[in-house]
Amino acid sequence: MNETLQPGTSISSGPGTGGGFYSCRWLEGGLCFSIGALRACAEIHHGRGEPKLMDYAGGPLDFDGICKAKDEIHRQNQQGGHPACKGCPNLVFQHWPARTGKFDWIGITHDARCNLECNYCWLQWADYAPRHHSALYRKMRYNVLNPIGELLAKDLLKDGALIDWGGGGEPTLFDEFDELLAQFSRRNYTQWLHTNGVRAPAGILDGTTDCSNIHILCSVDAGTPETYRRLKTRDEYQTVWRNLLLYRRRGAHVVVKYIVTEENCSRSEIRCFVQDVERHGKPLVLADIDHRYPDVSTAIRAGLAFMKLTVWSSGLDFAFGETGSDSYPEKQIPLMVEKSFRSQWPASFAELSYRLRHRRWIASVSRMLARGLVRVYEYFF
Numbered sequence: 001m002n003e004t005l006q007p008g009t010s011i012s013s014g015p016g017t018g019g020g021f022y023s024c025r026w027l028e029g030g031l032c033f034s035i036g037a038l039r040a041c042a043e044i045h046h047g048r049g050e051p052k053l054m055d056y057a058g059g060p061l062d063f064d065g066i067c068k069a070k071d072e073i074h075r076q077n078q079q080g081g082h083p084a085c086k087g088c089p090n091l092v093f094q095h096w097p098a099r100t101g102k103f104d105w106i107g108i109t110h111d112a113r114c115n116l117e118c119n120y121c122w123l124q125w126a127d128y129a130p131r132h133h134s135a136l137y138r139k140m141r142y143n144v145l146n147p148i149g150e151l152l153a154k155d156l157l158k159d160g161a162l163i164d165w166g167g168g169g170e171p172t173l174f175d176e177f178d179e180l181l182a183q184f185s186r187r188n189y190t191q192w193l194h195t196n197g198v199r200a201p202a203g204i205l206d207g208t209t210d211c212s213n214i215h216i217l218c219s220v221d222a223g224t225p226e227t228y229r230r231l232k233t234r235d236e237y238q239t240v241w242r243n244l245l246l247y248r249r250r251g252a253h254v255v256v257k258y259i260v261t262e263e264n265c266s267r268s269e270i271r272c273f274v275q276d277v278e279r280h281g282k283p284l285v286l287a288d289i290d291h292r293y294p295d296v297s298t299a300i301r302a303g304l305a306f307m308k309l310t311v312w313s314s315g316l317d318f319a320f321g322e323t324g325s326d327s328y329p330e331k332q333i334p335l336m337v338e339k340s341f342r343s344q345w346p347a348s349f350a351e352l353s354y355r356l357r358h359r360r361w362i363a364s365v366s367r368m369l370a371r372g373l374v375r376v377y378e379y380f381f
């Protein structure tokens, strides 16, 4: 938190009256269908986050209850912080627009079924994961088609609302996924699909779903089928790249994520990964860390820096963070990674190659030069 309100300050001076107060876009307009509950967001930070609004197992939505639960979270956030929100980088003090009662962000992460076993995912490591309590999770399963239909029928979804699919559990396996994906697409809502890419939805395969407002975020995390299998237990490396290329060809915006860990941070692994990025439609590369280990080791930091070097020298787009590292802003991980990147002497050539990426023949010359220098660097350092 950047500023402190006096204890007891009421939020009634905030929403609707133009006063400043602590909040975030999710508390203002978010609703997350989560496992066994409705939550305000799907943000994890410092091992906390996702404030619960109420238990939920499907059925009609209690808008009054949702509003009251948010009011209580708001009240606590003005007085030191609700336990789930305390320390969240999204919680900021500012003048928030008056509420309209409509939602502009819907999270759909109510089902934990998955067709992979990524070793960094809570489904594998948490003692509360479904694999240890399968009967309980089966009981908590519910349908989101009706409540979302209710939101649409009551005109409670803002134009341009963002639909955020998944984030623990593979959304393309959700019972109502294909139908809702197409429905949101027809209504022109922006959709972010956090998918492992193993299954391509029917509407993408047959080209009937308009993908212009669909963003795919897929964590590939490997540059070879062997490493992929070791991290995720299944042999789907090529399938995933094929599907990502298909999404790209259908007009979706694709982001490939790489969570850099001790197991996949070698230079050869990263080089192979970047080659596959080039071969499969050149999506944006998003590197991050495993959010459980914010104290990054030298090897992981070097891997992240080398990834940026390799991606930029190939004239591709690179971004860092978003989940793992952003969960701990006080650790300043992006700054550390940037410093490591700059400490590699071909960094300025890689940057030049990236900046010139749209300049026809100059782009290919600078790319060749930058890549060659990166190989020299690899050889000697």
Ligand code: SF4
Binding pocket: 023, 024, 025, 026, 027, 040, 041, 042, 043, 048, 049, 050, 051, 084, 085, 088, 089, 090, 091
């Ligand atoms: S955890 Fe963060 S993003 Fe979620 S509601 Fe609280 S402040 Fe907002």
